[in-house]
Amino acid sequence: MSEVTKLIHKYLRHDKKFPHVWCPGCGIGIMLGALIRAIDRIGYEKDEVVLVSGIGCSGRLPVYVDFNTLHTTHGRALTFATGVKLAKPSLKVIVIMGDGDAVAIGGNHFIHAARRNIDVTAIIVNNSIYGMTGGQYSPTTPYGMRSSTTIYSNIEQDFKISELAVTAGAVFVGRGTVYHAKLLDSLIEKAILKEGFSVVEVISHCHTQYGRQNRLGTAVEMMEWQRDNAVPVEKAATMKPEELQNKMVIGILVNKELPVYQNEYDKIRERAKGIAGR
Amino acid sequence: MLQGNEAVVEGALRAGCRFFAGYPITPATEISEILSVKLPQVDGTFIQMEDEIASLGAVIGASLAGVKSMTATSGPGFSLMQENLGFAIIAEVPCVIVNVMRGGPSTGLPTSPSQGDVMQARWGTHGDHPIIVLSASTVCECYDITIKAFNLSEKFRTPVIVLIDEVVGHMREKMALSDEAEVEIFNRLKPTVPPEWYLPFEDTPSGIPAMANFGEGYRYHVTGLTHDIRGFPTSRPDEIGPFIDRLHRKISQHFSEIQMAEYYETEDAELTIVAYGCVARSARRAMIEAREKGLKVGLLKLITIWPFVRSAVEKVLKTSKNLLVPEMNMGQISREVKRVNRGVAKVFTLNKVDGTIITPEEIGNRIKEIF
Numbered sequence: 001m002s003e004v005t006k007l008i009h010k011y012l013r014h015d016k017k018f019p020h021v022w023c024p025g026c027g028i029g030i031m032l033g034a035l036i037r038a039i040d041r042i043g044y045e046k047d048e049v050v051l052v053s054g055i056g057c058s059g060r061l062p063v064y065v066d067f068n069t070l071h072t073t074h075g076r077a078l079t080f081a082t083g084v085k086l087a088k089p090s091l092k093v094i095v096i097m098g099d100g101d102a103v104a105i106g107g108n109h110f111i112h113a114a115r116r117n118i119d120v121t122a123i124i125v126n127n128s129i130y131g132m133t134g135g136q137y138s139p140t141t142p143y144g145m146r147s148s149t150t151i152y153s154n155i156e157q158d159f160k161i162s163e164l165a166v167t168a169g170a171v172f173v174g175r176g177t178v179y180h181a182k183l184l185d186s187l188i189e190k191a192i193l194k195e196g197f198s199v200v201e202v203i204s205h206c207h208t209q210y211g212r213q214n215r216l217g218t219a220v221e222m223m224e225w226q227r228d229n230a231v232p233v234e235k236a237a238t239m240k241p242e243e244l245q246n247k248m249v250i251g252i253l254v255n256k257e258l259p260v261y262q263n264e265y266d267k268i269r270e271r272a273k274g275i276a277g278r
Numbered sequence: 279m280l281q282g283n284e285a286v287v288e289g290a291l292r293a294g295c296r297f298f299a300g301y302p303i304t305p306a307t308e309i310s311e312i313l314s315v316k317l318p319q320v321d322g323t324f325i326q327m328e329d330e331i332a333s334l335g336a337v338i339g340a341s342l343a344g345v346k347s348m349t350a351t352s353g354p355g356f357s358l359m360q361e362n363l364g365f366a367i368i369a370e371v372p373c374v375i376v377n378v379m380r381g382g383p384s385t386g387l388p389t390s391p392s393q394g395d396v397m398q399a400r401w402g403t404h405g406d407h408p409i410i411v412l413s414a415s416t417v418c419e420c421y422d423i424t425i426k427a428f429n430l431s432e433k434f435r436t437p438v439i440v441l442i443d444e445v446v447g448h449m450r451e452k453m454a455l456s457d458e459a460e461v462e463i464f465n466r467l468k469p470t471v472p473p474e475w476y477l478p479f480e481d482t483p484s485g486i487p488a489m490a491n492f493g494e495g496y497r498y499h500v501t502g503l504t505h506d507i508r509g510f511p512t513s514r515p516d517e518i519g520p521f522i523d524r525l526h527r528k529i530s531q532h533f534s535e536i537q538m539a540e541y542y543e544t545e546d547a548e549l550t551i552v553a554y555g556c557v558a559r560s561a562r563r564a565m566i567e568a569r570e571k572g573l574k575v576g577l578l579k580l581i582t583i584w585p586f587v588r589s590a591v592e593k594v595l596k597t598s599k600n601l602l603v604p605e606m607n608m609g610q611i612s613r614e615v616k617r618v619n620r621g622v623a624k625v626f627t628l629n630k631v632d633g634t635i636i637t638p639e640e641i642g643n644r645i646k647e648i649f
């Protein structure tokens with residue numbers, strides 16, 4: 001068996017009614033591949049992995065894989081993940097969200113999960129649009145772009161998800177694209193292994209909605225755009241801000257240490273028991 | 279001497295609650311504060327979330343991981359919880375939501391009693407769904423009902439709502455915590471079949487499928503989408519219909535275990551008061567005083583609010599030609615009483631929404647008017 005076939009057999013659910021819901025050529029599938037390879041390399045048992053998602057095209061991802069899977073409400077995945085992790089810290093909790101999911105309706109949960117340093121990994125598929133509902137603009141739709149609710153032009157500024165995560169206190173933040181598959185594999189692996197709140201922003205394409213409305217071409221052409229407009233973080237450090245205009249910096253943006261919630265809470269338990277015993 | 283809110287905490291801990299997520303709100307705050315002290319002492323977890331949406335999300339997550347969980351709030355927070363409440367219903371996740379009611383709508387009357395959330399508890403979340411809602415009228419009941427709420431939620435794989443009136447939550451009464459050995463605790467039924475045979479949402483004679491916790495070898499899918507017996511989203515009418523039917527049937531088939539009511543002197547009553555929460559206390563006093571004057575008055579005290587205890591009302595209708603439903607709202611339970619009554623007896627109401635409780639005198643006066 002080839003490596004890919006082995007992974008498919010091991011991690012995809014055989015009893016799930018395929019085909020999947022995604023459009024042919026969608027970047028979400030590439031991200032799923034990267035996630036599975038990362039988990040396989042780390043060597044977690046399937047029983048100890050909990051995959052949580054919100055609502056959207058990206059939110060449909062967990063149903064296909066053979067882990068403990070939890071498809072929650074729109075924007076709220078991180079809140080459910082917080083409960084799972086704190087109730088049973090031995091579980092490895094990974095959260096998949098879309099850009100609307102993570103930073104529009106779920107924006108408040110996102111910054112607070114980061115601030116608390118809950119030990120979960122958040123993977124955000126940023127396709128600059130609301131894919132599932134038919135291409136309305138999201139908080140990451142760039143200024144001047146078109147969507148089904150900004151037919152004239154988007155007049156709002158976009159969020160930079162990774163920078164937002166850095167500011168909110170995430171201990172690991174990496175940005176990748178679905179074009180740079182090797183980098184994506186390693187970012188996801190490092191993020192999962194990191195103790196604390198880790199974020200991987202995955203720049204992806206929604207050719208069906210965002211691409212079509214903005215005449216950006218096929219899925220392949222949109223991936224070529226990712227190739228041509230991504231700047232590795234090491235190279236970005238040597239560039240002037242003007243040169244970085246309209247480019248996206250990829251790689252590890254932050255990797256730092258801060259006290260992790262569940263470890264801190266263990267100390268609280270010890271103190272509380274001391275008081276109770278007195 | 280314990281406060282109602284404190285009794286809720288004691289009941290929750292006794293029932294085995296080991297996870298609480300909440301957001302501060304009057305008049306429920308004491309529940310959070312006390313649990314923040316007590317839960318870490320028993321290896322449990324307390325977390326203050328960024329809002330009530332997040333609170334219920336975390337509670338559902340913790341329950342899926344196998345820990346009995348609850349949250350507590352009041353009207354505005356309860357409104358925010360409605361979306362995830364629906365999730366807990368459709369995904370069949372046990373949890374307890376305590377709503378110490380305040381006057382509404384909106385921010386309303388933060389520190390005044392009200393029973394305005396009776397219908398929201400029933401229909402607040404969208405879609406057809408069953409729901410279990412309990413109420414308490416004494417501090418002692420706050421303890422017992424909270425334990426009962428956990429037991430029912432575990433048994434029927436469903437969220438259970440406890441409605442408490444602000445005055446009951448804040449009142450102090452003497453109560454003896456019942457003997458450890460006497461309290462019955464129910465834990466969710468876990469699958470006994472091998473993982474490859476496990477059907478997390480299958481129909482069973484009881485309508486309640488066994489529930490595996492995350493990380494115990496039964497990997498399955500949990501979703502808020504309508505799903506088949508394996509948990510996978512479905513749009514097949516032959517799977518949707520039976521699923522929604524089972525969700526209702528698992529509750530309606532077990533009314534006798536869920537529906538609780540108390541009868542006081544109803545056997546010969548010409549007038550029966552139907553009341554719940556703190557109003558049932560005033561009603562009881564009014565009933566005693568009426569009896570002293572020779573008026574045949576009885577009291578039906580509802581403990582289970584939803585599913586509505588139809589059989590109890592039917593029972594008192596056998597003797598009573600008059601029913602009186604005093605409530606601290608514009609008439610939320612009286613509608614149900616009228617629906618059951620269907621013109622058999624006269625149904626009188628007494629509604630008060632000015633932020634004060636209904637007194638025994640007010641009920642007494644209404645009784646006099648009726649006789």
Ligand SMILES: Cc1ncc(C[n+]2csc(CCOP(=O)(O)OP(=O)(O)O)c2C)c(N)n1
Pocket residue numbers: 055056057058059074097098099100101102125127129130131132133138
């Ligand atoms: C509370 C709520 N509001 C709105 C929706 C409708 N809705 C479903 S998916 C979605 C947006 C999805 O966009 P995004 O999160 O960017 O994910 P994508 O589909 O692009 O992967 C919306 C608005 C919903 N399910 N729940």
Ligand code: SF4
Pocket residue numbers: 021022023025026027028057127131132205206207208209
């Ligand atoms: S609509 Fe866009 S995001 Fe959704 S599956 Fe299709 S290409 Fe992917």
